[in-house]
Amino acid sequence: MSGKMNNCSYKNGGAPPKASKETSSCIIVVFGVTGDLARKKIIPALYKLFAMGLLNEKTRIVGIGRRNYDDIEYNEYIKSAVEKAGRHGESAAEEFVKINSYYGADFTVPGEYPGIREYLKKLAAKYKICDFLYYLSTPPANFEQIITSLHDSGLSRPDFLDVSCAGSFVRVVIEKPYGYDISSARALNEKVLSIFSEDQIYRIDHYLGKETVQNIMIFRFVNGIFEPIWNQKYIDNVQIKVFESEGIGGRANYFDRSGIIRDIIQNHSLQMLSLIAMEPSASNAPDAVRNEKLKVLQSIRPFDRAEPAKYLTAAQYSAGIIGGETVEAYNREKNIAAGSVTETFAAIKLFIDNWRWAGVPFYLIAGKRMPERLTEVIVTFKPAPHMIFNSLCNMSEPVSNRLVIRVQPDEGISLKIFCKRPGFETELQPVSMNFNYSGSFEAALPEAYERLILDALNGDATLFMRSDEIEAAWDYITPILQCLKNGEIELKKYAAGTPGPELCGFFGLNLC
Ligand SMILES: NC(=O)c1ccc[n+]([C@@H]2O[C@H](COP(=O)([O-])OP(=O)(O)OC[C@H]3O[C@@H](n4cnc5c(N)ncnc54)[C@H](OP(=O)(O)O)[C@@H]3O)[C@@H](O)[C@H]2O)c1
The missing domain is CATH 3.40.50.720 (NAD(P)-binding Rossmann-like Domain)
Structure with missing residues (x-):
């Protein structure tokens, strides 16, 4: 090995998760x-x-x-x-x-x-x-x-x-939820900060405690080969999907007041977005990381209420079949009013107006009663600038590399590349290079709450949301919520067990 060792610790797979120190008595x-x-x-x-x-x-x-x-x-x-x-x-x-x-x-x-x-x-x-x-x-x-x-x-x-x-x-x-919109989040911040200082406050978004979400920073900032291509020159678009197969279970009252945008996109999706899009921080100190995440949230182009359908689709599930079982429509679920207009699916297209991401669409897609439970980030790269095999390939999909960060389940990372199918003809075939946590590490992944509680006991706020991050996220989301509330956009329907309403070609992205 050339070069000197630094003070990082790294191990081969197999070791159980360890914390660096015992907490203080508390x-x-x-x-x-x-x-x-x-x-x-x-x-x-x-x-x-x-x-x-x-x-x-x-x-x-x-x-x-x-x-x-x-x-x-x-x-x-x-x-x-x-x-x-x-x-x-x-x-x-x-x-x-x-x-x-x-x-x-x-x-x-x-x-x-x-x-x-x-x-x-x-x-x-x-x-x-x-x-x-x-x-x-x-x-x-x-x-x-x-x-x-x-x-x-x-x-x-x-x-x-x-x-x-x-x-x-x-x-x-x-x-969570920390606030209901920008004004209530500000009021809550004001109250909490009048009594505690920022470094005493740990606002939880349990997604940040997930191993796979924490690994986004390691993936980006330790594996130096990705940084030169992690920008608008090479990346075509980014999708962040949070799909749940479940309905609302026993949380009808909460969910009907909230909807999927408040429940998932305002916090989990925007937090993942900021980790995917942030600049490398000066160090891994909590505020160094949170400063960079904040800049991403502050750079999101405001939602355009004049043309909402260009940037938002919202829908509610009707009856359908999941895992072979028939399930009720949302507005026939227990404790949900028949006339409820709460969205159970949303797809948002946004842009981050900075040098790194100018012109790259980000799609935040979240839904309930989807065919499967799945959270993933899909980074689609631009095709090669000139395809010399064009006349020979007969691909039904664009010839673009795709990096998929699978947050849950089947946690891991895969990179889709194209190779020559063996034979005398020159035919292309997409294949995957795969990393799976379960295949590489013996120990089960720690639960998000274990990591987050341990961090709070140890005084490490890196994986918790700061007041300004919360407000920046609500600043972006609140006009979307107002647009929905005022009926400025049609609330579509989708059958439970299908991947949301028809999005084929929608937003200029093939999501079929
Ligand atoms: N459940 C989840 O999966 C989940 C996920 C993410 C975030 N959260 C957040 O976590 C928080 C708790 O959620 P939850 O689902 O656990 O809610 P929950 O089941 O309704 O529990 C609320 C708790 O507060 C207690 N409580 C309510 N009013 C009280 C009062 N006046 N005095 C004393 N105790 C009172 C309840 O006591 P009783 O048992 O006597 O009613 C219960 O222990 C919420 O902010 C929620 O948004 C929940």
Whole structure:
């Protein structure tokens, strides 16, 4: 090997995922601990971190909810939540239960907070803990109220403990959706930033915790061969697809108010877009990375409401068949009004007006009740400038290379190239060069929430959205939402189980 080794660590496949250090002792307070997200993701993630020895042994987890759980019932609840996280030795679940406790309170009532404070104070004194991580896994309508009550009751500063806590931290993790449009996102930022400083706030978009999404930066900025062609000279277009085969499950009330643009595109799709399109950051420090992501969001050409159909198609699913089963139309789902005009599919064409991306269309496509669950980024390169085999090839598709970053499932990266089909004739055939996580690494990919909670405990905000990123994303999305709300564009229909409404040739892109 020529050249000197730098301080990067890299390993061959096979090693299990590792974190660099154990967290500091901390009380993690989960507001909304009895909710769907806490049960399915947050508690299992905390358990996995605990079982891997990544939580400090003094760490304590306090769940807050309004149900009347006694200790036995709560222990059962925690055990049932961790069951899905897999086994980590016979005693791990029993040991994990011991670091959990429950405080029953209605978190919308300010008068409950002195009680919460006394409870946390006693726990902190018993285990000599000064650090707090408040995780708001609550309905978004309660975020401001909880933040205000944390402040008013003194819980937002470690000095409520009445002991010397030099160097300790109080951090707050806030779930998505962060805001409903630009004005509510600004108002929420204003409130949260009036109480906590930016470096105490961890706004979650769990897509950023996915291994495959984190790998976008590694792929781009470690493999130097791609950088020279990662621009408008060589790239024809970029598609970012987030498809779900599921409908709305038990989240009808939330989804009907939200729609796919708020639920997926405003956060997950735009975050992936900024990683795909950002300039190399000066370092991997949180703000260096977030500064570059922000510039991408700020460079998106504003949505043109004068010609909405050129840049947007929106649709709602009607009845159809998925996996051999007939499924209801969206507006016949439980708790959805028959006249609902919420979009369950959207395709947006946008441009990033900067030197690197001038003229390159980006397509953000997201839908529910699609034929399959799939998230991928497809980068289509321009064809070779002159095709000397033109007369010989009989291709039904354009002769363009395609790089596909498969975020989920079947995580990996593939590059479509063309080769000569063996034989005496000169015939072209597309083939794929494939990298699969499952084939290259023995260990299962860590869950996004494990990585994100660990980062929040370690004070690393790189994978969390900063206030200005959130506002830039809402700035772009809000006029699209207004256009839909005002009926400025037709809401199309597509049968459940099909890949959305007809997009063939739409936006100048062949999406058939
Ligand atoms: N679920 C997901 O897959 C998912 C995915 C991404 C983001 N999120 C976000 O995560 C957050 C939580 O979602 P979720 O699906 O878990 O919601 P959820 O199932 O409705 O849970 C909300 C939690 O808050 C509690 N709660 C509500 N009002 C309360 C009050 N006044 N006092 C005390 N507790 C109260 C609920 O208690 P009860 O159990 O007593 O009702 C429950 O524990 C939301 O911001 C959501 O947008 C969820």
